[in-house]
Amino acid sequence: MPNPVLITGASQRVGLALAENLLSNNYPVIVTYRTHKASIAQLEKAGAVAICADFSTDQGIAECIEAVKKHTTGLRAIIHNASEWNSEKNTSDYASLFDSMMQVHAKTPYLMNMGLKALLNTQQEAADIIHITDFVQSVGSEKHLAYAASKAALHNLTLSFAQMLAPHVKVNTIAPALLMFNDGDDAAYKEKALSKSLMQTEPGAVAAVDAVNYLLNSTYVTGETLQVNGGRHLKFN
Numbered sequence: 539m540p541n542p543v544l545i546t547g548a549s550q551r552v553g554l555a556l557a558e559n560l561l562s563n564n565y566p567v568i569v570t571y572r573t574h575k576a577s578i579a580q581l582e583k584a585g586a587v588a589i590c591a592d593f594s595t596d597q598g599i600a601e602c603i604e605a606v607k608k609h610t611t612g613l614r615a616i617i618h619n620a621s622e623w624n625s626e627k628n629t630s631d632y633a634s635l636f637d638s639m640m641q642v643h644a645k646t647p648y649l650m651n652m653g654l655k656a657l658l659n660t661q662q663e664a665a666d667i668i669h670i671t672d673f674v675q676s677v678g679s680e681k682h683l684a685y686a687a688s689k690a691a692l693h694n695l696t697l698s699f700a701q702m703l704a705p706h707v708k709v710n711t712i713a714p715a716l717l718m719f720n721d722g723d724d725a726a727y728k729e730k731a732l733s734k735s736l737m738q739t740e741p742g743a744v745a746a747v748d749a750v751n752y753l754l755n756s757t758y759v760t761g762e763t764l765q766v767n768g769g770r771h772l773k774f775n
């Protein structure tokens with residue numbers, strides 16, 4: 539039996555699509571969720587192990603690490619997907635915003651990788667860590683400053699863990715731009731968001747699923763960023 543893939547934040551959208559795709563490709567899957575939704579019950583019905591985890595505290599991260607260890611002695615991959623896209627416009631408590639963004643996007647992957655890296659080394663074939671960041675890791679964001687900084691920190695962890703865990707474990711970043719709109723995004727927002735890339739489309743979670751499968755099947759890519767942004771870096775007008 540192959541070792542499972544661990545996906546964080548899999549109760550909806552991209553994380554859920556990743557879990558469903560990997561299950562359909564016969565990978566054993568362990569997911570974390572914070573809010574129990576029907577999607578989690580469906581994943582469990584399909585054979586996934588589901589762990590309730592809130593990464594907003596260090597204790598929550600530690601408990602998640604211990605829960606994973608109770609379920610498996612080995613891991614094929616860890617995919618850090620859990621995230622909150624919070625903006626400065628919704629608060630005046632910038633200290634808490636900054637801390638919460640760094641907590642979920644940088645401290646959680648850091649502590650989970652340090653706590654679980656030994657499980658990645660019980661494989662004959664290579665193992666993977668995938669950090670899902672954001673296009674803004676390299677250009678910043680005037681409306682999501684703390685979010686962008688935390689995603690840049692996560693990418694820097696890619697560079698460090700790639701050096702620490704080579705050659706057995708490959709560590710890479712997937713940096714998406716628009717993948718999926720959110721409920722409540724109005725037509726004006728959607729039009730503006732679509733205009734920011736050359737492809738001018740909302741690709742859906744499948745764009746991230748394809749990127750993850752490329753990395754899982756790669757044998758020589760590590761310490762890299764897979765940009766999944768519809769050519770946004772070339773859209774200047």
Ligand SMILES: NC(=O)C1=CN([C@@H]2O[C@H](COP(=O)(O)OP(=O)(O)OC[C@H]3O[C@@H](n4cnc5c(N)ncnc54)[C@H](OP(=O)(O)O)[C@@H]3O)[C@@H](O)[C@H]2O)C=CC1
Pocket residue numbers: 546547548549550551552553571572573574591592593594618619620621622623642670671672673713714715716717718719
């Ligand atoms: N959607 C997009 O267009 C883009 C997405 N990305 C990145 O891709 C990834 C997937 O995006 P998307 O699917 O939209 O993500 P979501 O915004 O839907 O969030 C994914 C999950 O993260 C979980 N989560 C958030 N905070 C915590 C926490 N403190 N502890 C535990 N779990 C938490 C949530 O769990 P629950 O619901 O169970 O509470 C949620 O289901 C993210 O890393 C995102 O930053 C990057 C660029 C564009």
Ligand SMILES: Nc1nc2c(c(=O)[nH]1)N=C([C@H](O)[C@@H](O)CO)CN2
Pocket residue numbers: 620621622623672714715716717718719720731
């Ligand atoms: N955790 C999340 N991160 C991001 C989301 C999201 O919905 N959840 N959405 C975006 C936007 O699509 C942005 O890329 C384009 O406006 C960014 N990050």
